[in-house]
Amino acid sequence: MRVKICGITKPDQGKAITELGATTLGFICVQSSPRFITPQDIQAVIELLPITVERIGVFANASLEEIRQTLTEAELTGIQLHGNETVEFCDRLRQLFPHLEIIKAIRVKTPEALLLAETYIHHVDSLLLDAYHPQQLGGTGHTLDWNSLQQFRPAVPWLLAGGLTPDNVLEALNLLKPDGIDLSSGVEQSPGDKDLAKVRQLFKVLSEN
Numbered sequence: 682m683r684v685k686i687c688g689i690t691k692p693d694q695g696k697a698i699t700e701l702g703a704t705t706l707g708f709i710c711v712q713s714s715p716r717f718i719t720p721q722d723i724q725a726v727i728e729l730l731p732i733t734v735e736r737i738g739v740f741a742n743a744s745l746e747e748i749r750q751t752l753t754e755a756e757l758t759g760i761q762l763h764g765n766e767t768v769e770f771c772d773r774l775r776q777l778f779p780h781l782e783i784i785k786a787i788r789v790k791t792p793e794a795l796l797l798a799e800t801y802i803h804h805v806d807s808l809l810l811d812a813y814h815p816q817q818l819g820g821t822g823h824t825l826d827w828n829s830l831q832q833f834r835p836a837v838p839w840l841l842a843g844g845l846t847p848d849n850v851l852e853a854l855n856l857l858k859p860d861g862i863d864l865s866s867g868v869e870q871s872p873g874d875k876d877l878a879k880v881r882q883l884f885k886v887l888s889e890n
């Protein structure tokens with residue numbers, strides 16, 4: 682299963698987290714986030730990683746030019762769109778960067794958000810469901826109402842995000858069986874500073890499942 686640890690800001694932590702078992706690292710390219718990392722600093726993390734690790738840049742309502750600029754400086758394998766990007770924007774991104782994975786994140790405020798997610802399936806490679814928060818775009822530590830997601834079976838792979846921790850991840854996995862999981866604040870000491878003991882605990886519980 683795909684395990685994405687998001688909000689990496691420190692090279693040594695990125696390296697350690699992949700050694701512990703993460704398949705995918707996420708880098709927050711949203712300047713208002715306390716987990717923001719510059720393209721140059723993303724590349725410094727990437728240089729310590731095995732080539733097999735997926736490297737996702739997380740953007741929210743960025744322009745194509747901003748994304749293009751980041752890609753010239755950091756060797757990302759995918760783009761996560763965490764704002765209000767349209768299907769047309771996803772299509773354009775695909776045309777420009779056909780080799781990159783495109784993940785559309787949907788922040789679930791009401792059940793209609795799941796219908797919105799379905800409208801992206803022909804325009805992206807993967808979906809990610811995250812918690813809605815009126816002031817924060819991501820990294821909120823809030824869980825979704827998992828019961829309301831039980832019928833969610835999109836025709837593309839999907840990741841579950843939002844408030845996952847080593848303590849609740851197995852319950853979520855057993856209930857929803859997503860293709861992957863995404864964690865940030867649940868394995869942190871403070872925003873952008875990962876807690877390696879919590880990451881270790883995460884992979885321990887996953888291996889025992």
Ligand SMILES: O=C(O)c1ccccc1NCC(=O)[C@H](O)[C@H](O)COP(=O)(O)O
Binds near residue numbers: 707819842
């Ligand atoms: O994490 C952020 O600070 C962030 C800021 C702006 C847009 C997206 C952001 N995070 C996106 C993620 O993929 C997080 O991993 C996801 O929201 C889950 O976070 P958490 O609830 O803390 O596990």
